Amino acid sequence: MRKNLNPDGTLVSEYINGSEHALEVLIKRHQQRLYSFIYSKVQDRDITEDIFQDTFIKVIRTLKKGNYNEEGKFLPWVMRISQNLIIDHFRKSNRMPSFKNTDEFDIFSVLSDGNLNAEKKLIKEQIYSDVKLLVEELPEDQKEVLIMRMYKDMSFKEISENTGVSINTALGRMRYALINLRKIIEKNKIILVN
Structure with missing residues (x-):
């Protein structure tokens, strides 16, 4: 090089x-x-x-x-x-969806749409990179489950086998990870709202 x-x-x-x-x-x-x-x-x-x-x-x-x-x-x-x-x-130019941060809001629902046009794809990439940085702020056990689930696409059964905890514990950690992530997102004002 x-x-x-x-x-x-x-x-x-x-x-x-x-x-x-x-x-x-x-x-x-x-x-x-x-x-x-x-x-x-x-x-x-x-x-x-x-x-x-x-x-x-x-x-x-x-x-x-x-x-x-x-x-x-x-x-x-x-x-x-x-x-x-x-x-x-x-x-x-009003070609971008806005994401309201409500109690029902799930950051990953935004990321799972397979039919993304160029603008939405860009938003997805931006949110993914923002979220990846924020994931680093989570407690280790929550971060581990979230990364396995969201980035490695593992099932909760696989996560349970890999981490040595019950499926219920893995589900609980994922739930807490999402709750904490939402708090971090609000604190950092990451969500783009019109």
């Missing part, structure tokens, strides 16, 4: 310290990948161009305010910004 002359982190620091050229290098370095990513979601060149520009406006503002702290993870951070802008675009 060819090493970049200057790692992203170095260029970010140089830009924060006043080097406009460092930002140009960063934009050129990631332009193609970011542009392709945005286009794959919106399927429109003009909208892609707008979102691409808005992404870097947001990047510049964040860097200038000194709010950037993603050590060495510049590209994933920029991709997240563009993904949020894509979601905003779909929300503004």
Whole structure:
């Protein structure tokens, strides 16, 4: 793998310290990948161009305010910004379902629809990545059951056999995991509500 002359982190620091050229290098370095990513979601060149520009406006503002702290993870951070802008675009054009966080709300019901159009698929991906981060905050036993069930698609019988607990205990842990996840979601205001 060819090493970049200057790692992203170095260029970010140089830009924060006043080097406009460092930002140009960063934009050129990631332009193609970011542009392709945005286009794959919106399927429109003009909208892609707008979102691409808005992404870097947001990047510049964040860097200038000194709010950037993603050590060495510049590209994933920029991709997240563009993904949020894509979601905003779909929300503004009323093409995105909103998820109300009610007592009946089950985060995973959103993830199980097999007939997802591009926008819903994007929301699904966004929620999945948000949820994956939040799952890390769960107690170990709940996290284990939830990962086996949701990400490894294991039955409660299989989970019971793998963890050495009864099916009822596995079900209970899953229930508590979902309750705690909902609390974490509310605390982090993850759900997109119109």
